Amino acid sequence: MYRKKYFATLCLAALILCCHGNAVPMKGAGMNSFETAATRNAQLRIQLSWHFGGKSQRGWNLYVPLISRLIEAEADPDSPEFARGVYRWQQDVGLQPDGIVDQETWMKMVATFQSQRMKFRQAATPENLFQAPVADFYDPTRSDDLRLVDRVAYDAYKRMISAAQAELGPASKSNSGIWLKIISAYRSPAYQAALRRRSPNSGRAGLAMRSPHFSGRALDLYVGGEPVSTADANRRIQVSQPVYQWLVRNAARFGFYPYFYEPWHWEYRG
Ligand SMILES: [Zn+2]
Incomplete structure (x- = not known):
């Protein structure tokens, strides 16, 4: 009888030890x-x-x-x-x-x-699109039809860059004031197809078939280096810029979320 009870106590102790061992990760x-x-x-x-x-x-x-x-x-x-x-x-x-x-x-x-990226990728309707002034763009000669942005995303973008300028100070003003200017916003499916034909080797990660740019709510912003090159050496330059690091920390406050692979590509989710 005594031996049985002793054995049971031992088993219980072993069980507790085992559970404890599992509950507290030993590794790391x-x-x-x-x-x-x-x-x-x-x-x-x-x-x-x-x-x-x-x-x-x-x-x-x-x-x-x-x-x-x-x-x-x-x-x-x-x-x-x-x-x-x-x-x-x-x-x-x-x-x-x-x-x-x-x-x-x-x-x-x-x-x-x-x-964390946008789920809704339907093409924008004309009434949702706004033609942004050329001063907002990286390319000062960008044509009217390539400067369309979703209205709500555009307002959020303007609020975001004002905050970036206020919070970053001189760091956002160097490089001839081109930081965070828009490289590309709304792209029509036809325009995207033409881009894809021009660089057929951009890979699946590059010029997507169902691009978030169709929505008018995806913005490519200038964050340094070659504006939209995925070469590792180029992205290394981009991710070390104070403007990029500011976006990573703050863009969500304005409804923008990154595409991790392209430091310049930000999507407005609201
Ligand atoms: Zn993009």
Whole structure:
């Protein structure tokens, strides 16, 4: 009798220990583990191999501003503090947390960025479109028919750039005042098809068949470098600009959300 009770107590203790072991993640919980995760992140940031838009991609370095915003940690991406932010985010989204932005975590981040984009991609109707003044455009010779923008998105854009100018000060005024000017807004399906014919190798990530630009609510804004080149070296220039980093932190206040792959492309969701 006594032995049976003793055995039962042992079993119960083992069960509690087991459950406890499961509930408290052992991996990555201590400061040393965050340091280990940081070392791994420093490698993967440059080397992680992944695919997007029919192309091989390398590393997540170009997306550090977006990741920092997502995990709410404005720390150096190679730091234990950044790894701690990743760990918390992994817990929130139901991934096994370890503080490392590996393939699985990165693809989950990409899916999260993509889920924040506009869902409604129907072509704009003429009464919703407004012809913006040429002064708002990157190309000072852009023709009238290529300066159409959804009215609501345009108002939000104007509020956003006023705030950017006020908050960034001189940083937004350098480079001959072309920061955040509109490169492209509304594109008709016919115009998009013509663009696609001109650059047939732009890939699926580039000139989409059902472009958000049809809605008049997607704006390509000047954030530095070559205006709309996805070359890694060009995007590296763009994502290091104060204007881009300001957009990442603030655009949602004005209803704009990024397309993670193109630093210049912002979509108005309201
Ligand atoms: Zn675009």
